[in-house]
Amino acid sequence: MRILLAAALLAGSASLAISPAAAQTIPAPILTTPEARDVWTHAEPQVARVTHVALDLDVDFASKTLYGSAVLDILAAPGATQVVLDVNDMDISAVTDASGKALKWTLGAKDTASADIGSALTVALAGANRITITYRSKPGATALQWLPPEMTFGKKKPFLFSQGQAILNRSWVPTQDSPGIRQTWEATLRVPGDMVAVMSAEKLSGDKGEALPDGRRQFRFRMDKPVPPYLIAFAVGDLRFKPLGPRSGVWTEAPMLDKAAKEFVDVEKMIDAASKLYGPYRWGRYDMLVLPPAFPYGGMENPMLTFLTPTIVTGDRSNTDVVAQELAHSWSGNLVTNATWSDSWLNEGFTTYFENRIMESLYGKEQAATYADLDWDVMQREIAAAGGQTGAATRLNGEPGAGEVDYTKGSNFLRMIEYTVGRAKWDAYLTSYFDRHAFQPQTTAGFLADLRERLLKGQPELELKLQLDRWAYGAGLPGNAVRVHSATLAKVDTRLAAFNAGGPASAVQPTGWTTQEWLRFLNGIDRQQTPARLKELDETLGLSASGNAYIQSAWFELAIANHYDPAVPYLRGYLSRIGRGLLVYPLYKGLMKQGDWGQPKARDFFAEARPTYHPSTAAGIERIVAGQE
Incomplete structure (x- = not known):
């Protein structure tokens, strides 16, 4: 039974019907259909895959490096002799098994297709199901930004944050860095004694951490739900916390704290609205971290700790749709994840649609229409810039990194389905979809198959009306797209x-x-x-x-x-x-x-x-x- 289960989890050709409770303890399946092949990873997860990562790292602001170890739990198919990991520009000093015995390892040449893909780290297992990698990141690690004091709000202490999406975490975490290889994880970070570390996980050592004899502080974290590895995230700085409700609060530097708390005062209502729409919030807390202006995105949906740009703190709460967007990722993206970055619309398109529904629930149809109307403008500009109705870059299922098309065309695809089948049926389907595929990867083909089985149920006229394949695989914008007008x-x-x-x-x-x-x-x-x-x-x-x-x-x-x-x-x-x-x-x-x-x-x-x-x-x-x- 154990061997059969391992084989199924290593090489599942479709998402398995695993209960949400079991999904948190059983490794998610690896999809092996052709469209689930990730061209941005060196890993061979159908042979041996990482199921858990335990990080133990020192944060060194002087050298701008992290150093320590990563312990990886490996689930290998019968007869597997090695595991292949993703690393990018990392100094590796040793690889051992659970007893400390050295294991043979090789580091391949750096991939020439993209600087971010990095190298394959191949480790001979020799029967081991747990390996320890001792290493140090480089000062130029692509996931990490080390900020001097003058680039922070407080201007007194440095700041460090990570940004892993899409494949940048391999520059500081040696693991299989692919969204289709979900992993649980834990971490211990040691930082300067006057600083605070936060992570996208449950805090085990309190807000202020644990004092160490050398004057530093130690912070411990745990994520017991399997997540795609790009969601492992942390920040270290002169951080303060302010609660917003029983499940939520905001972290940031002192000069920004009150402004951010005032801007995000409705977050508890957002959590309630989202849960009412598409099922329970499964991550416990929903805290937010407002970063310095150097943060490269509007927000990053790291579980339990959304990272946010300060540019949305404008004093009028008109940009809290970004918070709603990142919260919606707690379902689309974090709960059900695109297996490869060619299908990132399964994250971003779903989330943009979901975000609009949250805004409608809280602020009414007109405000939601305002956001949707602007998204239409963005979609038209992006499609025109990407080649118009025949541009290959306008396809949802296409080359990785299609940009705003994934958000706007993807959300319009879902809005079209809602308008065609009716909101009640569509909402019931989406709630079921998130529940049945919780903590699992997904592909465009898998979503369409699920949609046809559960919603269309063999209705050829409805199939013709929806034009599903045209939306998912075709260029440009289908004629049944829905434009929402804002008064x-x-x-x-x-x-x-x-x-x-x-x-x-x-x-x-x-x-x-x-x-x-x-x-x-x-x-x-x-x-x-x-x-x-x-x-x-x-x-x-x-x-x-x-x-x-x-x-x-x-x-x-x-x-x-x-x-x-x-x-x-x-x-x-x-x-x-x-x-x-x-x-x-x-x-x-x-x-x-x-x-x-x-x-x-x-x-x-x-x-x-x-x-x-x-x-x-x-x-x-x-x-x-x-x-x-």
């Missing part, structure tokens, strides 16, 4: 039309506008403008000096397109202050399109700002300024 944005459109027709900027009167209204207006302004018109806009609406990072980014795009020099000093400061890719990538791309006016600026600004960016953001901008994107 709020329609009012903005009226003022926008008047401005584009030559009306004065003073007539715009944006007092009380949310970020979403600002974005509709700024993104809708005709792209060709005179210097006088831009000056009128800037001085009347205070755009260059705005305290809202979203507004500034949208304004700078327009300013760049028209070589508006008065905005350049503000742009330079912005690019050195903001590290969120969504807000800075378009600005560098815009500069590179402006020939002799913009390209030198792009290179100069990047050279100046590069130390402030996360390694993944810096790599993306480097490709832009090199003319590769």
